[in-house]
Amino acid sequence: MLMTALRTHPVSVLVVAVALSSGIAFTQDNPNRPPWAQKSKSNSSTTAKTNAGSTSPSPNASPVGEPGKIVQPTPPAEKETPQDSEAQRNRIRVNVNLVTVLVSVLDEHNRPAPDLPREAFQLFDEGNGQKIDIFEPETSQPLDLALMIDASLSAHKEITFEREAAAHFIRQVIRPGDRLSVFSFDEEVRERAPFSDNVAVLQDAVRKIPDGAGTSIYDAVLLGSRALERRGDDRRRVIILVTDAGETTSRSDFDAARREAVRSNVLLYSIIIRPVKNENGRNTAGEHALETMTDTTGGAMFYPDTPQELGAIFDRIDRELRTQYRLAYYPNPRGSANTYRSITVKVATGNYQVRHRRSYLTAPQ
Secondary structure, three states, X not given: OHHHHHHHOHHHHHHHHHHHHHOOOOOXXXXXXXXXXXXXXXXXXXXXXXXXXXXXXXXXXXXXXXXXXXXXXXXXXXXXXXXXXXXXHHHHOOOOOOEEEEEEEEOOOOOEOXXXXXXXXXXXXOOEEOOOOEEEOOOOOOEEEEEEEEOEHHHHHHHHHHHHHHHHHHHHHOOOOXXXXXXXXXXXXXXXXXXXXXXXXXXXXXXXXXXXXXXXXHHHHHHHHHHHHOOOOOOEEEEEEEEOOOOOOOOOOHHHHHHHHHHOOEEEEEEEOOOOOOHHHOOOHHHHHHXXXXXXXXXXXXXXXXXXXXXXXXXXXXXXXXXXXXXXXXXXXXXXXXXXXXXXXXXXXXXXXXXXXXXXXXXXX
């Protein structure tokens, strides 16, 4: 009967064969979503869009249940500079056994605490004390930042304040060697401007983010982490997420997003714009999920009461990124390949709040 069906529908067989050979992944709606949030995704969501409106297969199509590729902007990516070429060569020489931890230390007034000596820090891997092999106060390691703006209709009310505060942050945060990319997310995750240090282009991209529908927070964290991971091992990876936290349309789930952030060693800062202050009037599940992911990566959560507070929040993030400690060590004992290991960093003296990523994934053997 199968052979008869194949002979009867040769065109169908050809379509299936082409789809399989092209690596196109088909996604499914999340059965846990309410009916109104279900949306049929076309196969083109897993392909890179071209200027002519046609699509080409993604070279890294996602498995079923995960989001497709980020929708790329029309302008081409920036040309590789000699510094970028040198960074790529240096990646080959990175020791995969070395574990790097970025540490933010705040005093009792919630201000960054600089100038602490190496001896003030204690580092533990799975509860075992470790020797700190690299200690760099106020690390000069360059930044790669993914600025991700919620473009959903539910966040529309405060979008003007978000755009202007983000534009100010772009001008303030970029230093020589740093790169920033602008993303928007609604039902899709779109890269509005590729990684660069061109402040004017990046600000223009933020100001031109159009309104969308739906909120795909998990997809944003997952795809943002992957985009940062491709930038290199010798750079700090930071996601700054501005959202109302009303998750509705992600194809990936919470566990997949958190796992990708941990695997990519991403530092997540979440700024929650709450259109409704009363918890009884809004969906808090997304907020709790972001709190967990943010805490796991060593970032920080912010809940501005008014949009005007966004500027001060961006200023605080900038100060913190410029006063981070970089600690690195060779785990002893080493964990098994491809396993998650816990990290704890303490400051032995003083009344300090210490934030850092809580775990890492060991390298394959």
